[in-house]
Amino acid sequence: MSSNWSSCPFCFQQVLSVDLQRHANDHFEDEPAQHIPVMQSEMYQTTIDDKFRCLVRSQVKDPRFKVKSELINLLNNCLEGDIGISILSGYVDHFASLAFEDVGWGCGWRNIQMLTSHLLYQTQEERNVLFGGCRFVPDIPSLQKWLEIAWDKGFDTPGSNHFDHKIYKKRAWIGTTECAALFRSFGLRARIVDFVSASTSDGKRRVTGPMDRYMKRSDADAGPSNGEKCTQTFNGHQVLVNWVWSYFCDNNRVDKSGPKQVVVTQKSPLYFQHDGHSRTIVGIQLKKLPNGTQQHNLLILDPAHTTEVLESCLRKKVGWQRYIKRGVHTLKKTEYQLCFMDPGIATGAEMEKLKTLDSIRVEF
Structure with missing residues (x-):
């Protein structure tokens, strides 16, 4: 029996x-x-506290978390030999989707892992609060349990209802809202920005807030926090790229007229979502073309790419561009979302406000 x-x-x-x-x-x-x-x-x-204590003990470290990865250093070396000005987020581990584990649905979780690798490396404050102070990047099943605890705490109740309050062991796509809810549950100030084509927009502008400051509006308005003024009106998806440039320039003086350079900042990477897939933006490049115009390239780590191939191309400085660089012309979707982290840890009343997700809606 x-x-x-x-x-x-x-x-x-x-x-x-x-x-x-x-x-x-x-x-x-x-x-x-x-x-x-x-x-x-x-x-x-x-109780929620019981689940939290148990998960701190039982969560599993993703075996690919390297602690001292050379990836961003290798990218830095490649960009130094390239024409243009590049701004990077700093340390990030690449997490690729695996053929028999999460291909087709796990990109959102892999991007959360990439953001986590940066946050754990960046400051003591984030290390102390993330995932119970474990100081490593958890695997996907552990992250799913952490998201359920975030929902139990009241973060993003509509999102929790959408998944019937359960995500563990589900092969379900997630996006920026789940990313934000997860990080907010630890007190991180995760913010969301929506970029929407005017042709599909409902005309409604959601709440403005801290994410608003990276927008370039017009010549009369203040430009990015580094003191620059917008001297040109951009259309279409260039609005998104301008926002990314302003975000990475924040508190970093970048001389657009100077020689080629690479600036490594302490800004966190960006969770980059569109219909069907998500990736991680780790920086941006600006080039001046012979005809006098300027060209931006997003610098992206994609969970769909194999880490070993990516590292090999960066090390050899051959073929890396097709894996990492994405120009404005590659942005063909009508809607995009970005999730980023403002510095510091929320407590008290601010922590309670973070339970309700908000965003700014930007039309292009």
Whole structure:
């Protein structure tokens, strides 16, 4: 006769029913005063704090998190030999979708991993709060559990309802809202910007806020935070590219008339979403063409590319452009979304406000 098995309500591991009581109590071995009664006939409701503590212990590190990756250094070397001015976000690990794991649906999670690798490297503040202070990039199943905890805490209730409050073990596409809700649940100030074609726009402008400051509006308006003024009116998808340039220029003086240069900033990468796929923007390049016009190239890490091939091309300085550079002419979708991180950790009333997602809507 086969044995009876039960699922642990903390780590979801399958254990023998007769051992479930002992297994559940083991999760609280550092808190001996607690005793968790387990009934074999029914599952009891655990608290959010219980789930949080358990996930901190049971989450799994993605084996590709390198801690000291050379990727951005290699990209820096390639850009130094290129014509133009480039601005980079700094340290980022590349996470590729795997053939038998998440190809076709996991790009959003891979971009969250890329952003996480940057945030863990950048400041002590983020390291202390992200994923219970584990100091590594969790794998996709662990990230799915963290998103469920964010929903349990009240972050992005409409998004939670869309997924019926469950995402763990689902091969479901996610986007900027799930990214923002996950990071906001740790107190990070994740912001969303919508870029929408005027032909598809409903004419409604959502709330303005911190994400508004990277917009170039007209000659009369203030330009980016580095003091530049917009001297030209741009149309179409160039609006998105201008926003990205202003974002990476923020607090970094860039001389457009100077020689070729690469500026490495402390700005976080951008989660870059459009219909059917998402990628990570790690920087932007500006070139002056012979006819006097200017050309921008987004510098992108794509989860659809193989990390080993990408690193090899960067190391050899051959063929890397087709993997990383994306000009304005490649932006053909009618809608795009960006998610970025403002510095610092929210607490108190601000943390409560972060539970409701907002954005600025920009037409092009």
